[in-house]
Amino acid sequence: MIESKSTIRVRYAETDMMGVVYHGSYLPWLEVARTDMFRNAGLSYFELEQKGYQLPVLSLDVKYHRPAVYDDEIEIAVILKERPLLRIHLEYELRRGDELIVTASTQHAFIDKAGNPSRPPAEFTDLMSQHFVP
Amino acid sequence: MIESKSTIRVRYAETDMMGVVYHGSYLPWLEVARTDMFRNAGLSYFELEQKGYQLPVLSLDVKYHRPAVYDDEIEIAVILKERPLLRIHLEYELRRGDELIVTASTQHAFIDKAGNPSRPPAEFTDLMSQHFVP
């Protein structure tokens, strides 16, 4: 299992006229949490991309429990529960203090520069081997 | 059943460094399609908000089948299949010509200005009665 926590503060730009955070503004935060998770685990997602690998979002689902508002500090926990083969499944919990704000999950798979499905790069497979004992 | 189709053209701002549309950029398009669906059915979502009703997104899921790219014309079909009681369930299909790009669904419920769950406004209930014969 790989777990990581990130904190963001809500930007004014991320709100909408409902007075709370726009529902689409949470997606970049999930991405911040993913990038941090990889970085904390010793892997730079940016370097993976420079080597020709990309890890697009194949699908996602989001449940909005309570609205976040401008200037809130939100903690995003991301968990990789199962060793990924071709599909990478990530789960997220967003909290303001003790309050659960949003839960989400995303599925990903590696592709190469041409956009074709690709085996994960060695750095990624090695990292998985460190965290998931057979 | 209520169906509606909208067309958008992909903006440069909606792409990311993967060279295709950013996965979060599709959410505002779903919203464009929802607003158009209500407008085509004779209901202004903006007026509903001005009367004190809001229709936030409670949950959503998105499946990314093929990437859209800058300058593409994308058709968004939105369908309300079942007469909503408190929950409104919408389904979306996004196409570039014949190609299916993205499928999605969103769930909504009316709230009042204080953010509490609310019965749908009369305009909405009337509209549903026109489209869903008992």
Place this chain on the structure above:
Amino acid sequence: MIESKSTIRVRYAETDMMGVVYHGSYLPWLEVARTDMFRNAGLSYFELEQKGYQLPVLSLDVKYHRPAVYDDEIEIAVILKERPLLRIHLEYELRRGDELIVTASTQHAFIDKAGNPSRPPAEFTDLMSQHFVP
């Protein structure tokens, strides 16, 4: 002189908690107007990029006269007044009906794929010759 007009309808995602359009949301509309201006003049900006040319924004300024709100139809007029040499200077006026909402200008210059300053591509120079008599 090259002039072009585009119309957009304000999306919910483009508002903020002030209840009006977020000041940063106007920038993608300027871009829509630029793309349309080139398209109307027979030039596809997308094709220019695929041939290895890019036209980044070097600087911009925006004056906000009145706020646009959700669901407004906004007309964006873009004008290229002077034949560009290396710098391209564009001016914009955004209107809701007769009301002036925003005025803006942007400056651009061509760069190549490596990010170095580049002479404009032949398609662009030819287009300028058609519109600006010596």
Place this chain on the structure above:
Amino acid sequence: MIESKSTIRVRYAETDMMGVVYHGSYLPWLEVARTDMFRNAGLSYFELEQKGYQLPVLSLDVKYHRPAVYDDEIEIAVILKERPLLRIHLEYELRRGDELIVTASTQHAFIDKAGNPSRPPAEFTDLMSQHFVP
């Protein structure tokens, strides 16, 4: 004079297909720097809004010197040089390490909930008196 520094890390969502940060993505960062400046000086912009004051952007200009890229750490320095009367003029410098990336300025004025020009709230005037000796 009031000065403040903030640091952000570039999000994937903030890039575009040019491979660098989208020119509009810098505007929310300026806002982060403004909010931090007020907070560091003991003033919560969020509380000012809750008391009925808003501080919209009246105009802005941005000069793009070098592109920022995904995962960069960018330091944003914001300076209020002159004691504001009705207009508040802020200047910004964005740096990646020693490299100057972007310079910008924004002008603001207080409005009330009805959108009419307003004198600054007492908290703001007091803060100015502390930092600008007559």
